Amino acid sequence: MNLYISRDDLMRWLAQLLRERILLAPVRVEGLILFQPVSKVEEVALDFANTTLSPKEWFLPPTETLFSMQRNDGQPQLVPSMVEKDVVIFGLRSCDAKGIALMDSPFLREPADTLYQERRTRTSLIGLSCRQAQPECFCTSVGSAPNDSSHVDILLTEIEDGYIVQVITDKGKALLPQALVESEEALPPPPELQAVPTKAVTQAVREFFNNPYWGRLADRCLHCKICAYVCPTCYCFDVRDYFNKGNLERVRSWDSCQSAGFTRIAGGYDPRATKGARLRQRFSHKLLYFPEEFHDIACVGCGRCVKSCPVNIDIREVMSDLEQLEAKSGS
């Protein structure tokens, strides 16, 4: 038996959560939808396709201080970064929840990234399943679904005047308001999505590493970092130390394999010096290296890169091109 919550009660519940926790929710900003900490529930957007940036921002922020060092009476003292409050992320889509689960593989494998781990432990996820698919969506082709509840603590599904509430984990149960009515209502069917071929892509990336395809594809690539920064599973970063009046701060910021200097090493040599090699790296990591290491393809089908690429480098097209190369070579 599922539970039911009316829209008004949902708002009251979020207000209640907000009192003791940080509530991150989709908020409208200048025509964008961004996950932001809200100060009142009226700011929360409920009618949106998906957020402009993904919720990975919370677990791997664009910039964070890993630790700082201070001098106390001449003795250096290490001050680790801490997460101050419990957090609830409300309104994340199933694809993005899977993105977080995929990020867990590299970040929580021993030795775990402590700051990521702490954020992960102290954050609960309230998902909002998709009643409508967007033209760029393809989650069902990469092992998820618009109503996939596998990676959230609670999943809400909008029905006419409220939401069906599926409690998935104990962490989710602890968040629930006292008074929720049981519902006879059946879960509505998820929207249908276009299928993208993915069966042979991993093999194809391995096989066609030196194919001129990559150079041709990279011809129109701008080598900006939009695709990596909007992606819920791209997790490359740069780390630097900054000194300020005798104090040291170790800072981690997003970076991406698409930028020209990303792999340049001392002496100036760059193992990925060409545009084709850089673009191939993005797809190789997602479709070959990640699954080799952690089983799954590192793509959740959210379609953000498809939507925001200024020159229309479309991962679905790349996958289907690779499948075709593979089919041709096999025949």
Place this chain on the structure above:
Amino acid sequence: MDSELIQQIRNQARDLLESGTVKGVIGYERASDGLTARPAFAYEPAAVERLIFDETCTHNLVIYLRDKKAEKMAIVVKPCDSRAINLLLNEKQIKRETLFIIGVTCPGVVETSWNYKGQTLQARCQTCQLSKPLVYDFLVEREPVEWPKAVPYLNVQEMENKSIAARRGFWLEQFERCIRCYACRQVCPGCYCPECFVEQLDPLWVGIRIAPKENELWQIMRAFHLAGRCIGCDECERVCPVAIPLSLLNQKLEKKVKELFDFQAGLSPEEQPPLATFKKEEKLGFEE
């Protein structure tokens, strides 16, 4: 779509490739949404059948010439894009003899993003003064199209009327959203430095933080580097994933340079840009 115009582009491109005059042709093709355009590279005569041209061809293809300096290339160029060619010729970044320019007279491009084709012309088109490219080898002609011309710099004037504090507040709020993806730089025909100041380590101008102070420094320095050089294609604003109105900043600088030096970038391949030259009679703005 204007099929006769597209045929002219394809025929020209095919001739150039078949005769071996150029190594490749840079033009437009249909994007994966089936609705808008994306940049296309044709290296074989058969590939020219992919080329299109319509009101969604917003990209300034001139940026791709920096990757193709070794070979002679043909390029499809709108009137506004031709200013970028002049800019790069002027700054000695490309050689005229390694280019074959297929110029198109332009009816203006509409607001466009993935899977979206708007009804209205882009703001830059509404104030555009060019009916045909300033430089070309072959001109794809069509019936001239008239459109209502808007008054330029209206947004800039509106901004100028605000207090310094209000302006600063506005920009800091905009820059705070910046994620330093550098799409604005990558898509800019004027940004061709082999190593951008923002990524230099020695000296370290800007750190790696994606945070308000660093974002502001990045955006302001970039804007200054484009003073008297921005050709107004507005591509930086179109590609910005977090909707920072960069054209407003660029237009302010363009307006200022126009007022001070009566100069607009990219109108001529020869005229010395004001910030790259010095005349004895020029005022320095101090002790005068």
